[in-house]
Amino acid sequence: MANIPLINILIIEDDLIHLETYQTLIDREPGLHISGTYTSFENAEKKLLAHNPDVILLDVQLQGISGIDAIPLIRSYLPKVSIIILTVFEAEKQIFQALNFGAAGYLTKDSSASKIVEAIKEVNEGGAPMSKKIARIVIKSFEKNPRSPLSKRETEILGLIMEGKKRNEIGEALFIARDTVKTHIKNIYTKLNVNSRSHAIQIARKDRLV
Numbered sequence: 001m002a003n004i005p006l007i008n009i010l011i012i013e014d015d016l017i018h019l020e021t022y023q024t025l026i027d028r029e030p031g032l033h034i035s036g037t038y039t040s041f042e043n044a045e046k047k048l049l050a051h052n053p054d055v056i057l058l059d060v061q062l063q064g065i066s067g068i069d070a071i072p073l074i075r076s077y078l079p080k081v082s083i084i085i086l087t088v089f090e091a092e093k094q095i096f097q098a099l100n101f102g103a104a105g106y107l108t109k110d111s112s113a114s115k116i117v118e119a120i121k122e123v124n125e126g127g128a129p130m131s132k133k134i135a136r137i138v139i140k141s142f143e144k145n146p147r148s149p150l151s152k153r154e155t156e157i158l159g160l161i162m163e164g165k166k167r168n169e170i171g172e173a174l175f176i177a178r179d180t181v182k183t184h185i186k187n188i189y190t191k192l193n194v195n196s197r198s199h200a201i202q203i204a205r206k207d208r209l210v
Helices: 016-027 040-046 066-079 092-099 113-124 132-141 152-162 167-174 178-192 197-208
Strands: 006-010 032-038 055-059 082-087 105-108
Touching: 006 016, 006 040, 006 113, 016 032, 016 113, 016 167, 032 040, 032 092, 032 113, 032 152, 040 066, 055 066, 066 082, 066 092, 082 113, 092 105, 092 132, 105 113, 105 132, 152 167, 152 178, 152 197
Parallel strands: 006 032, 006 055, 055 082, 082 105
Antiparallel strands: none
16 A cells, blocks of 8 residues: 655644644644644744745744744745644734735634644645634625615726726726716715725725725
8 A cells, every 4th residue: 555645744833732732633643744843933944944844834823923924934935835824813804914925724723623634634735724713704804895885886986996997998888978987986085085096995995895
């Protein structure tokens, strides 16, 4: 029978109880191998290239350099490594910061042992595992705000503004006169209490209006 290829894992976690838990569940799983464990990124940084892990389990709330801030630093050393964030927090800003920086997965620490093992295997195959709580937050972020002050037509126009369309291009796309577009844009600015395209776009993204 052929040997099962090992997935090389590095753990950076400053909570010793969680660290020992991860070690125990990974050590008993065929095909997974822990090459190192660290309680801070600063200590792990010196050995990243030597370990050359396939997957890193990374705690968010590390002492010193946080897990979030460590992500781009890790990727500068190991651009192909898959990073799974482990956290007790579910802050939307933190989640998207981690994903934007290059985290491949995001799990809460109350995830089951089987979920963590499954996530390691999934991320190593190019997947993007998330716990249900995190997935709900991500999905919700793509939903339009039901309390938007804008009409359907104003929302359409704001969407085209966000695409970089000029007034005449918006008019052509929606088959309305340029002056009508101008009136709609004026109403959008009034409702959002802004006076520029850039500010309107900023508010639209922040409040999920489009």
